Every structure is written in structure tokens, then in C-alpha cells.
Amino acid sequence: MFSFSRLMLTLSLPLVTLGITPLLAQAADFPTKPVKIVVPVSAGGSADKLTRILADKLSAKWGQSVVVENVPGASGTIGAARVAKAKPDGYTLLQTGEALTLNALLIKTLPYDSATAFQPVIKAVVNPQILVVNPKLGIDTFAQYIAVSKNQPGSISLGLPTSGGIAQIAHEILNRQTGGSVNFIPYPGGGPAAVDVIAGHTNATLITLAAVTEYVKSGQLKALAVTTPYRSDALPEVPTMAESGAPGFSVESWQGYLAPAGTPAAVVNKLNQDLVAVLKDPDVKAHLETLGYGVAASTPEQLATTLSEDHQRYGKIISEAGISIQ
Missing domain, CATH: 3.40.190.150 (Bordetella uptake gene, domain 1)
Structure with missing residues (x-):
């Protein structure tokens, strides 16, 4: 302890x-x-x-x-x-x-x-984690993401900002709640993880919202949902996971x-x-x-x-x- x-x-x-x-x-x-x-x-x-x-x-x-x-x-x-x-x-x-x-x-x-x-x-500071995907992936909503992760296990490649970090723990919790499965790919930080999603080398990342706000606003990344029970004022149009198919889901990082x-x-x-x-x-x-x-x-x-x-x-x-x- x-x-x-x-x-x-x-x-x-x-x-x-x-x-x-x-x-x-x-x-x-x-x-x-x-x-x-x-x-x-x-x-x-x-x-x-x-x-x-x-x-x-x-x-x-x-x-x-x-x-x-x-x-x-x-x-x-x-x-x-x-x-x-x-x-x-x-x-x-x-x-x-x-x-x-x-x-x-x-x-x-x-x-x-x-x-x-x-x-x-x-x-x-405190901050939500946010699930983002490459806009060309063909997944436009959190519900679609969950459906693919359930029906095609491991087909989504998800870059992790670090192995064993809050993003992986949050997604593991999500997997157990929804029955989905993705292919985790660890990176040495959020910057490289986000850049590879933009380039199409990986499909998605779950990452601290502040790391990708500008990429989402510019359309380089598609935001699906945030992990907190509240929406972020920085991206108020992005729903929470709790309201989009994972009831009660709540993870806030700091x-x-x-x-x-x-x-x-x-x-x-x-x-x-x-x-x-x-x-x-x-x-x-x-x-x-x-x-x-x-x-x-x-x-x-x-x-x-x-x-x-x-x-x-x-x-x-x-x-x-x-x-x-x-």
C-alpha cells in the first residue's frame, strides 16, 4: 500500500x-x-x-x-x-x-x-482520455467501434501511448464490459502513437485528450468518445463512452x-x-x-x-x- x-x-x-x-x-x-x-x-x-x-x-x-x-x-x-x-x-x-x-x-x-x-x-491537471481513429477507417461512432471490436476481434490496431498506462487499463476495462478485443501496440509516448494513427500505420489510439485536441479540430483524427462521465469543453461535441454504449464507464487521468x-x-x-x-x-x-x-x-x-x-x-x-x- x-x-x-x-x-x-x-x-x-x-x-x-x-x-x-x-x-x-x-x-x-x-x-x-x-x-x-x-x-x-x-x-x-x-x-x-x-x-x-x-x-x-x-x-x-x-x-x-x-x-x-x-x-x-x-x-x-x-x-x-x-x-x-x-x-x-x-x-x-x-x-x-x-x-x-x-x-x-x-x-x-x-x-x-x-x-x-x-x-x-x-x-x-486532470483530463479525459479520448478514443480517436483515422478518419479513413470507416468507423464514425463509438457504437460502431465496439461492434467491430466484438465481431472482428483483434482487427482494430490500437496504439498505446505506453504499455501498462491508463489508456491500456481503461481499454481493458472497456473490453471486459463490452466483450470486445483490439490489437494493442505500445509506443514510447502519446506523440508517436497519435502520429502513426494519422499516417494510417495504426487504426486508433486511446490517449489524453489534450494530446490530440488540435488534430481532432483539424480533421486529422476522428474522435469517437471520452472516458470521463462528463464531456470536455474543449471538444463538447464528442460524447462520453457512458452515454454511447458503455453505461457507467468512468476513467479520469491526471x-x-x-x-x-x-x-x-x-x-x-x-x-x-x-x-x-x-x-x-x-x-x-x-x-x-x-x-x-x-x-x-x-x-x-x-x-x-x-x-x-x-x-x-x-x-x-x-x-x-x-x-x-x-
């Missing part, structure tokens, strides 16, 4: 016992050199887009470079491992979401302990940032406060919502709760459905 809340309490004890003045001074000066944000998937996807938007704003706010480093591979665990081993000073952050929990549940051996290696900083465990609480709070300020800037918020994100701007404690709840929810789903990642 994840124990991020206990971890945060443990990390905060030195502030009480040793005094907060040195750490507050450290946070007040932070950052005094470039900050690196590791995005554990390829460039071009929603995680990369979000992080680059925030990095530009933070760089202007801090007067320091904020470098985005894409480290794809092994379902995001290579990038996560790099941050887990980084110096806990706030200068190296990890972009992640529910993938951190899913990897812990589905991968037997990880190069880090997900429950103790990281310090929650912020849940930045994206946020973590620091290595042991990062001083005052520095974590400074990072959180500055990220919240950027996320709530009216222009930034409007831009993110246009792309399809919902701004969450949580506290570190709220992110710790999300991580714990994810572990319980997805652990139950994976166990009951017998989901495994090869």
Missing part, C-alpha cells in the same frame, strides 16, 4: 525539531540555478506539452532556465528512476500521473520503491509533479506555490482548458491522497479483471 501521507509527515518532522529558519531561507532563494523536469515519455504528447507550457512560465517567474528532458522507455520507469536517484534539493522534478501507481501494480521489479522514492509536489524523497518541505512548498500561481494565471488556465485540461492545482497533501486512492482503486480493478502487462 502506498504511504505518501506518512512519508510527508516524516519529512516534515525535522522542521519542527530543528527549526525552520534555514530551510525557509533556502526556499526564499530557490531556485538559484536551472531546474530540470524529467518527462518520462517521448516529446509531442500531453505530458510534454503541459510541462513545456509550465516550464516557460516558471522560467520567466524565476529568472532561471527550466529544462524539460524527455526520458522515454520501460513504461516511464527509466525517467522515474533517474529522478528517484537525483539529489533531493528541488532542482530535479518528475512529471507523472497515475502511471506511477500502475507501474508499481503491474511491474514486478522496479529500480525504485514507488511508495518511498518520491515527494508529492502538485497534481497540476498529470502532476514529484520531487525526490528528502527534498526539504520548505522547497516543496515553494515549488507548489509557484506552480499553483502559474496554473491559476488567467491566460495559462484558459490556454490549458482550450487544450482539454482541467486545472487541479492541488497541495502536496492532496496529491498524496490521490496517489493513495489510485493505488486502492486500480489495484482492485487490476486484481478483479485479471489485468497483466506482458
Whole structure:
């Protein structure tokens, strides 16, 4: 069981016992050199887009470079491992979401302990996953997609932004609800997965909505349905899966940032406060919502709760459905 809340309490004890003045001074000066944000998937996807938007704003706010480093591979665990081993000073952050929990549940051996290696900083945004297909495929509705996946099992090739990520879990849940089956093809990120659907190399992808909003609006991809119980204001004409043939279906993903465990609480709070300020800037918020994100701007404690709840929810789903990642 994840124990991020206990971890945060443990990390905060030195502030009480040793005094907060040195750490507050450290946070007040932070950052005094470039900050690196590791995005554990390829460039071009929603995680990369979000992080680059925030990095530009933070760089202007801090007067320091904020470098985005894409480290794809092994379902995001290579990038996560790099941050887990980084110096806990706030200068190296990890972009992640529910993938951190899913990897812990589905991968037997990880190069880090997900429950103790990281310090929650912020849940930045929430977002639907969206099912999109190549417009020339001949499937125009979610109901048609389900019918083909049931009547012609495995005939639809579906690119996954990453093996074992929320898209695969969501589609596995959908398969079990509808009786369908598709051919999963893992990619090292949402960008490459979407590009291959556009090019016709694969038929479809289930992906974070913000990664393909512009492709849908331009007609390069055909949107069939979103995974959340609500429609997205960015693409309000796209129905939910629940209203289109999968009653009760609901999956919402999130994206946020973590620091290595042991990062001083005052520095974590400074990072959180500055990220919240950027996320709530009216222009930034409007831009993110246009792309399809919902701004969450949580506290570190709220992110710790999300991580714990994810572990319980997805652990139950994976166990009951017998989901495994090869």
C-alpha cells in the first residue's frame, strides 16, 4: 500500500525539531540555478506539452532556465528512476500521473520503491482520455467501434501511448464490459502513437485528450468518445463512452509533479506555490482548458491522497479483471 501521507509527515518532522529558519531561507532563494523536469515519455504528447507550457512560465517567474528532458522507455520507469536517484534539493522534478501507481501494480521489479522514492509536489491537471481513429477507417461512432471490436476481434490496431498506462487499463476495462478485443501496440509516448494513427500505420489510439485536441479540430483524427462521465469543453461535441454504449464507464487521468524523497518541505512548498500561481494565471488556465485540461492545482497533501486512492482503486480493478502487462 502506498504511504505518501506518512512519508510527508516524516519529512516534515525535522522542521519542527530543528527549526525552520534555514530551510525557509533556502526556499526564499530557490531556485538559484536551472531546474530540470524529467518527462518520462517521448516529446509531442500531453505530458510534454503541459510541462513545456509550465516550464516557460516558471522560467520567466524565476529568472532561471527550466529544462524539460524527455526520458522515454520501460513504461516511464527509466525517467522515474533517474529522478528517484537525483539529489533531493528541488532542482530535479518528475512529471507523472497515475502511471506511477500502475507501474508499481503491474511491474514486478522496479529500480525504485514507488511508495518511498518520491515527494508529492502538485497534481497540476486532470483530463479525459479520448478514443480517436483515422478518419479513413470507416468507423464514425463509438457504437460502431465496439461492434467491430466484438465481431472482428483483434482487427482494430490500437496504439498505446505506453504499455501498462491508463489508456491500456481503461481499454481493458472497456473490453471486459463490452466483450470486445483490439490489437494493442505500445509506443514510447502519446506523440508517436497519435502520429502513426494519422499516417494510417495504426487504426486508433486511446490517449489524453489534450494530446490530440488540435488534430481532432483539424480533421486529422476522428474522435469517437471520452472516458470521463462528463464531456470536455474543449471538444463538447464528442460524447462520453457512458452515454454511447458503455453505461457507467468512468476513467479520469491526471498529470502532476514529484520531487525526490528528502527534498526539504520548505522547497516543496515553494515549488507548489509557484506552480499553483502559474496554473491559476488567467491566460495559462484558459490556454490549458482550450487544450482539454482541467486545472487541479492541488497541495502536496492532496496529491498524496490521490496517489493513495489510485493505488486502492486500480489495484482492485487490476486484481478483479485479471489485468497483466506482458
